[in-house]
Amino acid sequence: MGVSEKKFGVLPDGEQVKMFHLENKSGAYVEVTDFGALLVKVCVPDKDGKLTDVVLGYDDLESYEVNGCFFGAVIGRSGNRIAGAKFSLYGKEVTLAQNENDNNLHSGPNAFEKKLWKAAEISQEKNSVIFHRISPDGENGYPGEFDVYVKYEFTEENELKIHYQGICDEPTIANMTNHSYFNLNGEGSGTAMDQYLTIHARYYTPVADSHSIPTGEYAEVAGTPMDFTTPKRIGQDIDADFQQLKFTGGYDHNYVTDNYAKGSNRLIATAYSDKSKIAMDVTSDCPCVQFYAANFVDNEKGKGGHIYNKREAFCLETQVEPNAVNTENFHSPVLEAGEQYDSNTSYRFYIKD
Numbered sequence: 001m002g003v004s005e006k007k008f009g010v011l012p013d014g015e016q017v018k019m020f021h022l023e024n025k026s027g028a029y030v031e032v033t034d035f036g037a038l039l040v041k042v043c044v045p046d047k048d049g050k051l052t053d054v055v056l057g058y059d060d061l062e063s064y065e066v067n068g069c070f071f072g073a074v075i076g077r078s079g080n081r082i083a084g085a086k087f088s089l090y091g092k093e094v095t096l097a098q099n100e101n102d103n104n105l106h107s108g109p110n111a112f113e114k115k116l117w118k119a120a121e122i123s124q125e126k127n128s129v130i131f132h133r134i135s136p137d138g139e140n141g142y143p144g145e146f147d148v149y150v151k152y153e154f155t156e157e158n159e160l161k162i163h164y165q166g167i168c169d170e171p172t173i174a175n176m177t178n179h180s181y182f183n184l185n186g187e188g189s190g191t192a193m194d195q196y197l198t199i200h201a202r203y204y205t206p207v208a209d210s211h212s213i214p215t216g217e218y219a220e221v222a223g224t225p226m227d228f229t230t231p232k233r234i235g236q237d238i239d240a241d242f243q244q245l246k247f248t249g250g251y252d253h254n255y256v257t258d259n260y261a262k263g264s265n266r267l268i269a270t271a272y273s274d275k276s277k278i279a280m281d282v283t284s285d286c287p288c289v290q291f292y293a294a295n296f297v298d299n300e301k302g303k304g305g306h307i308y309n310k311r312e313a314f315c316l317e318t319q320v321e322p323n324a325v326n327t328e329n330f331h332s333p334v335l336e337a338g339e340q341y342d343s344n345t346s347y348r349f350y351i352k353d
Contacts, residue, residue, distance in 0.1 A: 001025055002124040008033050009061030015116055017061050020129045022154040027051065028349075030154045036113035037131040037150045038064060039072035039180050044158050044349040046186075047277035054278065054349070056181040056188075056313050059303050065114070069297055069308075070179040073113035074150050075106045076164075077135060077142050078333060079177035080254070080290060080322035083213045087325040089143070089171055089334065096141035101211050106179070108140035112148075113179075120149065128153035128161075137170070144170030144337065159348035166341040174335040175320050176343060177286075181294055181313035184273035184280060188306030192294070192313050193235025196272040199228040199291060201255035205321050205330075210247045216327045218256055226253065231272065234293060234314060249295040250311065254321050260287040260331075265344055269316050272352055279352035284345040286318035287331045318345040 001023050008019040019040065023029035028051065031041040040058075043051045057071045058064055067073065085096040085104035097108030106113075112135070120132035128151055135146040148166035155161065164176040183192045204226050205214040221227040225237030225245060238250045245251065257268040268289055269282040282289070292315040300308040324330035335341050 002127060003122050003129060011116065022127050022152065024127060024154055024156050028158050030152065030160055032129060032152050034117045034119050034131060035061060035064060036115060037074040037117045038113065039178060042160060044278065047351055052186040052276060054182055054184055054186060056302055056308055069300060070106060070113060071181055073179040075179055076112035076148060076176045077146060078107050078173045078175040079317055079319045081105050081213055083323045083326055094141060094143055111140055126153055142172055144168040144172040146172060157348060158350060159346050161346040164343045168335055168337060170337050172335050173325055173333045174341040175333040177317040177319045179315060179317055181315055182271065182280065183313045184271060184278040185276045187303055191311055193238065193311050194233055196231045197228050197234050198231045198270045199255050200268050201257045203256040205254045205256065206244055207247055212248060212252060213323050214254065214321060238293060251291050251293040252295060254288050254290050256288050277351050277353065279350055281348045282316050284318040285343060288319050288321050290317040290319055
């Protein structure tokens, strides 16, 4: 019970990496590591009380040093894509590192998920750990020195709370998220397409083509395969004859969630497995969420010798819209100099009959 730590490995430069185990009174637990502030395990009871690890990942540090799928990754400074890997901020042209087509994806190569963070605070009382790092001015092209914290807290109600905070000495972009892949039957259990999903969003942002940059418009989900306003099996319409799904090989789209108000947390999505009876509520103060059905996971060697393949999990990445910095009518990801960045997302697990 509470927070314990153990060695997880050694980086090539000799720095030690630790794993932090956050366990509540029921025995359910979460594991996170100071390498990348990564979320490695979420073990919660299924309908029979059996602890089930519901996130995909790896057993060893070396795999997380590669981690092309971003399993469990804290994404920073900016989640998702920025078109052409550039933007203009107060008349200054900013050029970012390109790492997908001509775009900047998840902040570029060797971003926050590949850095060693410091465990700045451990609380037994709150069953939490706070990771800290300073992202230097110009890291992957992003302006300003960004002093950033990520807090993981695991409650007695099996709710994993993630709190992002930061401050920068220049205007910059801040749009942080977590890229965990969920399978409510357990990682390595096969397809997640029979699991149910609700996304409280009447609109999504269509993409222009297979490079997944939004067109800049909001489109209604009603009457399309993109509609998850009521519970639906993820796989029900994923192969529909619908251009947006063909562009991205299945769901990989940003949803504009209902009832957004700055700083206000609300329920944005619920997932459920009628096999394990595990349900997951996603609560956030972000305006949007990227729903990704793991379309591009292929023969990935994961935990316990499991081989992960496409559509065996799903991601719900809270955020502002992709390429928002270059799109006038999207929510702004700009963080002013000296302004406090503050964002909360939580995942609560429970049994639903």
